[in-house]
Amino acid sequence: MHLSRAWKIMFPRHEVIMQRAAIDGLLRSGDTDSAFALLVEAWRTAPTVSTAAFLIPRFEQLRTSGRFLQSRIALLRSFTVEPLIPIFRAAMFASGIDARVHVGDFNTYSIEILESESTLYRYEPNVVILASLASDVAPELWSGTLKMSANYHDSVNRVVGHFADLIAAFRKNSDAYLIIHNLEQPLHASGGLLDGRHACGQRDAIAQINVQLEQIAREQHGVYILDYDQLVARYGHEAWRDERKWITARMPIAAGNLLHVVDEWMRFIHPMTGSIAKVIALDLDNTLWGGVVGEDGRDGLQLGDGYPGAAFTSLQIALLALRARGILLAICSKNNEAEALDAIRHHSGMILRLDHFAARRINWDDKAINIVAIAQELNVGVDSIAFLDDNPVEREHIRHALPQVRVIDLPDNALFYARAVMDDPSFERLTLSDEDRLRSTYYAAERARNELHQTVHTKEDFYRSLEQEALIEPLEAATLPRIAQLTQKTNQFNVTTHRYAEPEIAALAANPKYRIFSIRVKDRFADNGLVGVAITHDTERKCEIDTFLLSCRVIGRTVETALLSHIARESKKRGMESLTGAFIRTAKNAPAEMLYRNHGFALTQENEGGSRWELDLLRQNVEWPPWITRARETVHA
Amino acid sequence: MATVDYPSSRNGARVNTGVLEDVCGIASDVLGAGTQELSAQSSPDTIANWDSVQQLYLVLALEERFNVQFEPSDIDRMRTLGDIANVLESKLSV
Numbered sequence: 001m002h003l004s005r006a007w008k009i010m011f012p013r014h015e016v017i018m019q020r021a022a023i024d025g026l027l028r029s030g031d032t033d034s035a036f037a038l039l040v041e042a043w044r045t046a047p048t049v050s051t052a053a054f055l056i057p058r059f060e061q062l063r064t065s066g067r068f069l070q071s072r073i074a075l076l077r078s079f080t081v082e083p084l085i086p087i088f089r090a091a092m093f094a095s096g097i098d099a100r101v102h103v104g105d106f107n108t109y110s111i112e113i114l115e116s117e118s119t120l121y122r123y124e125p126n127v128v129i130l131a132s133l134a135s136d137v138a139p140e141l142w143s144g145t146l147k148m149s150a151n152y153h154d155s156v157n158r159v160v161g162h163f164a165d166l167i168a169a170f171r172k173n174s175d176a177y178l179i180i181h182n183l184e185q186p187l188h189a190s191g192g193l194l195d196g197r198h199a200c201g202q203r204d205a206i207a208q209i210n211v212q213l214e215q216i217a218r219e220q221h222g223v224y225i226l227d228y229d230q231l232v233a234r235y236g237h238e239a240w241r242d243e244r245k246w247i248t249a250r251m252p253i254a255a256g257n258l259l260h261v262v263d264e265w266m267r268f269i270h271p272m273t274g275s276i277a278k279v280i281a282l283d284l285d286n287t288l289w290g291g292v293v294g295e296d297g298r299d300g301l302q303l304g305d306g307y308p309g310a311a312f313t314s315l316q317i318a319l320l321a322l323r324a325r326g327i328l329l330a331i332c333s334k335n336n337e338a339e340a341l342d343a344i345r346h347h348s349g350m351i352l353r354l355d356h357f358a359a360r361r362i363n364w365d366d367k368a369i370n371i372v373a374i375a376q377e378l379n380v381g382v383d384s385i386a387f388l389d390d391n392p393v394e395r396e397h398i399r400h401a402l403p404q405v406r407v408i409d410l411p412d413n414a415l416f417y418a419r420a421v422m423d424d425p426s427f428e429r430l431t432l433s434d435e436d437r438l439r440s441t442y443y444a445a446e447r448a449r450n451e452l453h454q455t456v457h458t459k460e461d462f463y464r465s466l467e468q469e470a471l472i473e474p475l476e477a478a479t480l481p482r483i484a485q486l487t488q489k490t491n492q493f494n495v496t497t498h499r500y501a502e503p504e505i506a507a508l509a510a511n512p513k514y515r516i517f518s519i520r521v522k523d524r525f526a527d528n529g530l531v532g533v534a535i536t537h538d539t540e541r542k543c544e545i546d547t548f549l550l551s552c553r554v555i556g557r558t559v560e561t562a563l564l565s566h567i568a569r570e571s572k573k574r575g576m577e578s579l580t581g582a583f584i585r586t587a588k589n590a591p592a593e594m595l596y597r598n599h600g601f602a603l604t605q606e607n608e609g610g611s612r613w614e615l616d617l618l619r620q621n622v623e624w625p626p627w628i629t630r631a632r633e634t635v636h637a
Numbered sequence: 638m639a640t641v642d643y644p645s646s647r648n649g650a651r652v653n654t655g656v657l658e659d660v661c662g663i664a665s666d667v668l669g670a671g672t673q674e675l676s677a678q679s680s681p682d683t684i685a686n687w688d689s690v691q692q693l694y695l696v697l698a699l700e701e702r703f704n705v706q707f708e709p710s711d712i713d714r715m716r717t718l719g720d721i722a723n724v725l726e727s728k729l730s731v
Contacts, residue, residue: 013662017672049698054666082690083697248709249693255700 016046023058032065037403043094044409047259049083052090059093068098069273074125074176075101076109078136080251087262095266095275106250107136113166116173127177127272128170129226129265133252134183134206137162141183144190144202151198152205159183160212167216167223179268180217181228182210187237224268224430231264263425270425277386277406277426279358279378280322281332281371284340286390288312288352290414292552293343294336294492294588304349311414316351318418323356325429330374331360332367332387334555336492336590364591366459366556367394368401386426390414392525393557397462463558463627467524470559471631472566475509475516482530483518486549491588493550493560495581495595498535500547513538514546515570519563520631521554528554532563536571543571545581548595555591558625564599565622572617579615580604656729657722663702664718667695677719699725 019042026035039055039062062068071092075081085101092099102123104112109130112120120128135142141155163180170178189195189202196203210229217223232240235257242254253261270276285292289312290302302309303316323329329352333340340362344354359377361370367389375382383404389395395407406426410417421427475483484502491497500508508514519532531554535547545567550560571579581596583589585608596613597603599622605612615622624630661675668686670679681687687695692715699721700706705728715721 013659016662049694049701050663050666053669053694053698057669083694086694242706244706244709248712251693254706255697256704258697258701 020054027058027061032062032067033403036062036065036067037399040094043090047087047091049087049255049258052086055090055093056086059090059098063098068093068096069275071097071099071127071269071273072123072125073099073101074104074120074123074128076104076112076120076128076130076132078107078109078132080249081131083251084253084258084261087258088265091262091266092269095270095273097269097273097275110162110166113173114169121173125174125176127179127269128174129179129181130166131181131228134186137183138209141202141205142186144186144195151200152202153200156200156205156208156212159209160216163213164216167220171220171223175222177268177272178223179226179265180213180223181226182213184229184232185237226264226268231260235260263423267425267428268430271428271430275426276384276429277327277424278380278384279328279330279374280319280386280388280421280427281330281374282319283389283391283394284331284333284335284343284362286414287388287410287417288316289343289347289349293339294552295489298339298343298347301343301347301349303347308414309349311417313349313351314418315414315421318421320351320356322421322427325427327427328358328378329356330378331357331362332370332374332389333362334364334367334552334591335362336588337362339588364555366397366401368398368459371398371402371405386424388421390417391553393466393523396465396525400462400465401459460627463625465524466557466627467629468557468559468627469522469629469631470562471520472563473518473520475505475518479518479530480505480509483516483533486530486533486551487547490549490551491586492552492590493555493592493595494586494589495548495592496546496584497586497589498547508535517563517567519559519566521557521559522631523557532559534563534567536567538571538574538576541575541577543567543574543576543579545579548581548592550592552591558628560595561599561622561625562628562630564595565624568615568617568622572621576617578617580613582610582612584610656726657719659702660699660718660722660725663698664695664721667691667698675718677722678717680717695721703729705729 019038023035023038023042026038035058039058042051043055073088075085081103085103089099089101102120102125104120109132112118113130133142138155138159139145141152141159167178167180183206185203185206191201195201200208206229210225210227214225217225240254240257241252245251245254282288285294290308291300293301303312304310305313319329331340341354344350344352359374361373363370367387371385371387372382375385381404382402386406386408387395387398388408388410389398390410395409398405399407406424408420408424410420473479480502484500484505487498487500487505505516509516515536515538517534517536518530519534520530521528521532528551531551533547533549534545537544537546548560548563550563568579579601581601583593583596585593596611596615599615600620601613601615603611604614657677661672661679664670664675664679665672668684668691670684670686674684681692692712696707696712696715703725705725707724707728711724711728714724
């Protein structure tokens with residue numbers, strides 16, 4: 001398992017089969033937007049050799065839909081790179097790039113680069129990758145076959161001189177980008193510990209070559225070094241190579257590491273093609289800090305040294321590093337703004353300060369709306385925004401509503417949040433002012449064309465995509481503790497904030513005038529469990545809502561509409577003529593303020609402390625949201 | 638998982654149908670063949686696309702999916718999808 005992909009879902013085979021059938025169905029129907037979205041999803045969830053082989057011919061079917069940037073890439077090599085190509089092409093297609101890849105012959109790269117009429121230059125590439133191995137470029141250095149007393153000065157000079165010649169010739173013949181793999185260190189120096197005891201030993205020589213390569217590349221425009229030695233080290237020398245494939249097929253990289261090479265190439269391809277994020281829109285609760293500020297309070301947040309707060313500290317440090325690269329930080333979070341700002345200003349563990357954020361939308365609106373507002377405020381395209389949120393439902397919503405936003409997958413474990421951000425290629429920059437310098441009248445025109453294909457889907461599509469199923473039940477012995485607990489700890493979506501202990505709930509349940517409902521919600525991601533409570537109290541012909549609350553994890557998904565619809569219907573069946581309710585304002589319950597207004601209740605009274613509302617049951621009802629499936633009916637007798 | 642006899646697999650051993658299904662699924666992706674065309678008996682003789690390059694891709698896809706590494710001698714024994722499933726299963730059960 002690769003660490004960086006450890007959270008990726010490996011679907012069971014039958015789900016893969018269903019997903020693939022759905023892709024082929026969409027392609028046949030001509031629904032290219034949906035087909036593209038599902039192809040990208042397939043790559044995102046299982047980026048493997050096998051998936052790549054399946055996806056490429058399907059991505060190719062979308063060529064005529066005009067959504068792809070065109071790019072021509074040449075791969076010059078000293079070893080078998082062919083198995084990398086399908087993975088590379090699939091990764092690029094998923095990033096909106098349709099690349100033709102030309103692969104040079106084995107070890108002919110010197111001639112191809114030095115001769116101005118070579119097949120390489122006739123191909124007119126946009127990007128050239130030169131992937132050679134230490135064992136081919138400097139066999140004596142790789143194997144350490146010089147005598148112990150010898151040093152490798154000559155090898156360093158020869159290798160560096162050769163690369164310098166190649167780079168100079170390349171710049172003369174082409175204005176394409178050039179990416180050069182540097183040299184990997186061997187697992188062991190042949191001299192063992194002695195290797196370090198004299199100047200320019202084996203390891204020192206390879207390190208010197210790599211340093212000098214960087215220097216030469218820095219002096220040229222558009223030439224970059226891919227730190228292959230560091231890439232191998234990141235995943236471990238031991239696990240990196242497969243000697244069997246090396247000996248039989250000149251393929252030195254183990255199957256599980258092929259994707260890592262491609263990911264590293266993509267770090268260059270993203271800034272080269274201008275597919276970069278300029279802004280990262282950040283959730284707060286359980287993303288920038290551990291815990292929910294509206295529930296746990298500022299002092300209850302996890303942030304700082306030690307477990308688990310250090311995970312969030314690491315993320316904040318990583319975000320500060322992105323800011324240093326010129327990426328703007330923005331807050332896009334569902335919180336009460338005053339509480340969130342208080343935590344940002346005054347929590348002792350905050351690394352990020354309020355003035356680090358270029359824009360903020362802290363409210364209870366749909367995050368898609370807030371992202372569009374942030375883009376407008378910062379004067380960037382929505383396709384320049386990346387979105388970071390621990391909540392998979394929000395991520396899914398943004399993927400549907402704003403497919404052009406780069407939604408970053410976060411693993412379940414917050415310890416890997418910083419890693420997920422640093423792994424993302426859309427934050428890579430080749431120079432600090434790169435956007436201006438993109439060789440990019442070319443790419444800019446391509447992008448403008450692509451924007452025509454961006455589509456914004458509706459909220460209803462999002463609600464439907466959640467596949468929610470709700471079960472509303474009267475109080476039962478088994479649910480009593482959870483119901484009491486929710487009345488005691490729910491602060492945000494809670495209209496009256498009446499707190500009840502278990503015996504009090506039991507007493508209400510025994511009173512024939514009171515009714516206690518709970519709602520459980522399942523969606524395509526998870527069973528959210530019992531997430532809402534309502535308590536009603538009948539008086540004459542009126543039914544008063546004493547308590548109506550939702551857990552914050554299901555706010556914004558119309559679950560409240562389902563529960564309210566059920567209560568209204570049941571009250572009417574009992575002969576009630578109106579349904580009444582109060583909103584009692586607290587420091588934290590702003591999210592519930594619009595509940596009654598949004599469902600057709602009339603305002604009957606209002607002051608600073610809150611408001612009273614009434615629904616005429618003889619004339620009105622509350623419609624059940626059509627995208628929520630009603631699990632088993634329960635009649636409240 | 639059920640096991641079934643596949644008389645065509647070269648050593649006549651029984652093949653785990655779950656492993657065979659996974660092998661066929663991956664072979665279908667890599668070789669661009671429909672799953673209904675593939676069986677334990679499928680080989681380079683019956684699948685047009687299946688050349689030495691595709692064989693390498695198939696091996697890499699299986700190694701990646703199952704987190705194993707095949708020996709050259711293992712690969713020599715892979716003449717049919719049934720053979721591949723057998724080799725794979727012996728790797729997985731070690």
